[in-house]
Amino acid sequence: MKSKVILTALLSVSLMACAQETPKVKHKKAKTAVKSDAKPVKFANATDPICNMPTEADMKDTAVYKNKTYGFCSAYCRDEFKKNPEKYVQK
DSSP states (O other): OHHHHHHHHHHHHHHHHHHTSOOOOSSOSSOOOOOOOOOOOOOSOSBOTTTOOBOOTTOOEEEEETTEEEEESSHHHHHHHHHOHHHHHTO
């Protein structure tokens, strides 16, 4: 009987610890200042076509489609765009 109570207590503690993990976030919360010699790029889009975040001249996740450069907030959004760019260009 004692072993069942101890086992139940250990399982409860481990389940509570797993439930309190922080979820993985795809987007950055804050931008950090980084010195770069790269020139700002003029994007064909003012907002990310996947998640609608505003584009900025220093975004590193980009894709070129029909000789136009598109900026994205993350690699995830860029990859989604590359799967079917025609769908997002017409937005």
